[in-house]
Structures are given as structure tokens and as C-alpha cells.
Amino acid sequence: MSSLRTLFSRRYFPRYVAARFISNFGNGMGTIALTFGILHLKGGSASQVGIVLGSSMIAFLVMSPLGGVIADRYGRIRVAALTDITGGAVLLLQAYYFSTGRVPLQLMIVVNIIFGIAWALFWPALTGVIPSIIKEEELQRGNSVVQFASNLAIISGTAIGGVIIAALGSTTALVIDALSFIVNGVMIATFRHLTPRPTGEIQSVFDDLIHGWKVFLSFRWIVVIVGAFSFIVMCWAGAENVLGPLIAKDKFHGASSWAFVLSWESVGFLVGSLIAMKYHPKYPMRFLMFGTFSIVLYIGSLVGPLSIAAISFCAFLWGVSLDLWGAIWGSALQQMVPKDSLSRVSAFDGMGSLLFRPLGLMLAAPLSEWVGVPAALKIFAAIAFLVTLAPLFVRDVWMMQLSENS
Numbered sequence: 001m002s003s004l005r006t007l008f009s010r011r012y013f014p015r016y017v018a019a020r021f022i023s024n025f026g027n028g029m030g031t032i033a034l035t036f037g038i039l040h041l042k043g044g045s046a047s048q049v050g051i052v053l054g055s056s057m058i059a060f061l062v063m064s065p066l067g068g069v070i071a072d073r074y075g076r077i078r079v080a081a082l083t084d085i086t087g088g089a090v091l092l093l094q095a096y097y098f099s100t101g102r103v104p105l106q107l108m109i110v111v112n113i114i115f116g117i118a119w120a121l122f123w124p125a126l127t128g129v130i131p132s133i134i135k136e137e138e139l140q141r142g143n144s145v146v147q148f149a150s151n152l153a154i155i156s157g158t159a160i161g162g163v164i165i166a167a168l169g170s171t172t173a174l175v176i177d178a179l180s181f182i183v184n185g186v187m188i189a190t191f192r193h194l195t196p197r198p199t200g201e202i203q204s205v206f207d208d209l210i211h212g213w214k215v216f217l218s219f220r221w222i223v224v225i226v227g228a229f230s231f232i233v234m235c236w237a238g239a240e241n242v243l244g245p246l247i248a249k250d251k252f253h254g255a256s257s258w259a260f261v262l263s264w265e266s267v268g269f270l271v272g273s274l275i276a277m278k279y280h281p282k283y284p285m286r287f288l289m290f291g292t293f294s295i296v297l298y299i300g301s302l303v304g305p306l307s308i309a310a311i312s313f314c315a316f317l318w319g320v321s322l323d324l325w326g327a328i329w330g331s332a333l334q335q336m337v338p339k340d341s342l343s344r345v346s347a348f349d350g351m352g353s354l355l356f357r358p359l360g361l362m363l364a365a366p367l368s369e370w371v372g373v374p375a376a377l378k379i380f381a382a383i384a385f386l387v388t389l390a391p392l393f394v395r396d397v398w399m400m401q402l403s404e405n406s
Helices: 004-009 013-039 046-074 076-100 105-127 129-133 136-168 170-189 205-217 220-251 255-278 284-291 294-301 308-336 339-353 357-371 373-393
Strands: none
Touching: 004 013, 004 136, 013 046, 013 076, 013 129, 013 136, 013 170, 013 220, 013 255, 046 076, 046 105, 046 205, 046 220, 046 339, 046 357, 076 105, 076 129, 076 170, 105 129, 105 308, 105 339, 129 136, 129 308, 136 170, 136 255, 136 308, 205 220, 205 339, 220 255, 220 284, 220 294, 220 308, 220 339, 220 357, 220 373, 255 308, 284 308, 284 373, 294 308, 294 373, 308 339, 357 373
8 A cells, every 4th residue: 555655756646636636626616607607697597507518518428439549549648638728728718708798609519519529538538647657556545646636626616716706707717717727738748758659550440449348348347337327427417517506596695605515515525535545445336336325315405405504515425425436436447447448448438427417417407497496306316316226236336346355
């Protein structure tokens, strides 16, 4: 087990931690700034929020499999850096239009489609960064440290973002978010040589895709859990990104109230990172699936709604669970999946886990108009409960162990 001092003695690890801190500081205020920026526009609505956020997700899903191939072919760190810089540039363009007070819906859709494409290239590439800068036995702790720093940044960004949005408007927060992507990309680019392009014979893109898909399917526990998270993320997105802000606007104090909830979710991320640094469950997937029931509590707390304090506590529990997933799941992929296929498998993981997120974003508002917000939230909570329960009956999930626990 590696100590923190040993991790930070690795030449590029501190730089990577700093880069992810900066990027996630912007991420902490980015989504809430865009959501309330749209809601505060003349004619802005929850349906427009769902359309804009959903367009980014659709682009991500369409491009994601190819993103894994590109990352494995052209150098994972290089691809991660270039796509982060590109994403930041298009978000700056969007921020400019918000500063004018006139933001055509078509422009937001185009910007977020481009960002979704960049994200689809960035995500699978990022999976290969940690294994290139630290040793295999340091993976879970290294992932946990990176997530701890990222979560600390998200907490800071979300809390400060709520204040900035209330005092200065959404535009300032959107500019900070965009710049954070660019800075992160530039910092990561300084060690792009650690993941060079592979040498030797290169297969066709189609062959690479098929090979990655076969490797993905060969791990039943990955397939089952990714399938479950397709629906879990759908319910989470609809509740948190569309209905939650709507409830905060109508029942509480708008952006500042919802920023408070998201800040506590981020505190949960922080606690989850600390737990993951120390605790290595014997049966990690079993442990993680039980923790996932916290999403049902979170969505259910919005039905009343309960008080902001109670909603925030449920968000905190979900944040703990979600961050444990990030550290332990990421380490499991990095350890169990063949290194030459890691980005492609990660791409299918990301695509599958987020497959129905656009559906949750786009249907949340129409569904709430049809059956009412409380009933829509109950539907999301029921689906989340069933798909969290189902994988626990699959032996490969129940009995899965990492090699260090074997």
C-alpha cells in the first residue's frame, strides 16, 4: 500500500492533481450556472435546460466509442489535453453570448454538441493517465487522491458559483468554467510524452471498435453494472438537473438553495474519497451496489419536498456512494482490463452508463407537466430502486474480487 508521500514523489502526479483541481473548480459552478442562466433568460424554461444538456449527452454517446479508439491510437494524454482546450474554447463562446443577454437556443445546442464530442474524446483518454504516472499497486489510492482534490474543487466551485451567480449573474461563472478547462488542458499537455502513440501495425478503426467491444463483453460484471447505471443515471439526471432546480426556484431560494444541496453532495464526494483511500472491500461490486440505494433516498427527498437540510443530507449520502464508485470502479478497470484496450473499454463503459441520461434530461419536464413533479420523482425513485437491486442477484457482480483481495 502506497503512502501519500510516495504518491506525491512521482514526478507528474502533483501536477496532474493540480490540473484536475482547477478543472473541477470550474465544473462545480458550470452546470448550475448554465441551468439558471437559461431559466433566467426571457422565455427560458426547464424544457430548454433539458434540451441543451441533453444535446451534449447525445453527442457524447454517439462519439464515445470512437473516442476510445482515438485515445488508444494517438496517445491518451495528448487527446485529453487537446479536447479539454477545445471544450473550453467553445464554452467561452457561449459565455460571450450570455453576456449580451441574447442567447439563441440553436447556438446553445450547437455549442453543447461540440462540447459533448470533446467530452467523448476526453473521458476514455483520461482513464489512461493515472496508470501512466504511478504504479499499479498505487492505483486505488492514487485515484482516491485525485478524486479528493477534484471533489474539494467541486465543493469550492459550487459554493462560490452560487454566490457569483446571485451577485454577478451566470456569465461570470460560465467564463470561469470555460477557462478552467483550458488551463487543465495546457497543464496535462506538458507530460503527453508518457502515453505515446503505439508503434507497429495499426488495425482499421472498425477492427479496433470490434476488439474493444469484445473485451468489454468478456467481463460480465462490467456489462451488468453498466446496464444498471444506464437507468440509475437517467433517474439521477432528471431529478437533479431539471426537477431539482425547478423545485429550488419555486419552493426555496433558487440558485443559492440548489447550490447548497449540490455543495453537500460534493462534501459526500470528499468523504467518499477519504474512505476509498483506506478501505478496500473484499467484494467491491457488492459493497458499491448496496451504497447505490442512496440515490433512491435522494430522489425521494425531493417529492415533498423535504427541507433543504434533509435534501442536502440525502444528496451527501449519494455523493459518498458515487465517489466510492469512481475510485473503486476506476481502479478495477485499470487493474483487470488489458492495458492496450483500456480506453476503448472505458469508452463503452461511459457510453453505456450515460446512455439514457439524455432521456432523463429531456423527459423530466414533460413528464412533470403530465403527472406532476411529485409523481415524476416517484417514478424516477422506483426505477432507481429496481435497477439497483437487480445486479445483486448476478453471481459475477456478487462474488467479484480484485486480485489484491483474492
